[in-house]
Amino acid sequence: MQQRAMNLVLTGVTGTALAGMLVAGVAAASEDSAPEKQFLSQQAVAAQEHKTPRKHAAESGYNGAKTAEAGSKAAKAEAKPAKKGPNVLLSGKTTASYFWDDGSGVNGDTGAPAGGKPMQKGLFASPSWPMHTKVKVSYKGRSITGFVGDRGPGEPSHRGVMLDLDTYTFRYLLDGKKPASKYNAGGGEGHLKGVKWEVLSWGKGAGKKGAPRPFGS
Template sequence: MQQRAINVILTGVTGTALAGMLVAGVAAASDDSAPSENPNLSQEAVATGQHKASEKHSDRSDAKSDSKGDSASDSKRAKKDRNVLLSGKTTASYFWDDGSGVNGDTGAPAGGKPMQKGLFASPSWPMHTKVKVTYKGRSITGFVGDRGPGRPSHNGVMLDLDTYTFRYLLDGGKPKSKYNAGGGEGHLKGVKWEVLDWGPGAGKKGAPRPFGS
């Protein structure tokens, strides 16, 4: 009888202990199965967020850079356009008037400055007008220092270039002499002219007009 009582007590105690262990095991299992933050996933998410932020910043920087580049380009283009007051194309001849009488030389240039490289003759533009001439990619900037050509201007020859400018535009070379450009050409067709600044001397602004008109 006494032994049975002891067995019953032991059985109760053992059962309670086992029950406690089962409860603890269930709780532990419950904790293990609960969702938790994955450290690797968190780092990946942070990295991805930083990458996206970096991309957005880069896009904004590129946009700003492009905007600045476009603005600078537009500014240069606008400035260049403002410097050109008038432009067109014509056929050009050449001359060198220094009072020698060679090739029909009529005397010193009418503009008051001695004959020189970069001195052009126009039938109508104001004296000392600044002009840029371009032909086949070569350019020279000079000024109107004389009147001419005369009769040819009525046939569309609206510029007389000094010998050195004429030969340079033709082929990049130098004239045979002051009075002879050489190269086998007496006229250059399709010379582009650009008026950069109207001179203060006598003459008429605007499109070139034939001599005496």
């Protein structure tokens, strides 16, 4: 009986020890596998990060730089001082005719221009403005700047024709082309209605400032 009891005790102790050893072994195995699981997890995260399209971030930065550069250029362009054109002292519209006075006697040519400068492209005749007044004329999007170098037109100025343009200016305003000759603008037109004029500076020669007046008035 006593021997049997001791065997039972030893068996119980041995079983308990074996159970403890098994538990410890499982725990040890679990602990040994933990770093491997952790390493695998880190690899998965790294792999997932590697799949991220980083080039988009780079492209975004590149595009952002380009946009900033374009904006900077635009800002500089806007910041540039605008070119100031000449001041317009007086403006209006009139019907214009054409002439070419060079002393040849062609088409009723009365001689050299009254302003003392030879006949040339950009030389206009006014019935009243001071000689050498600087004038810009525009018609259908085309413009030429010239000066008053002669008197005229005569009687037509009493009918509202307040500018006589040189042949070249007249034809250019009409259709952008050149006249058939110095004495004939061509194009089938003798007058241009609605020509815009702008006085840019008054000349120091004889004449009257202000709105154009009919010849002799």
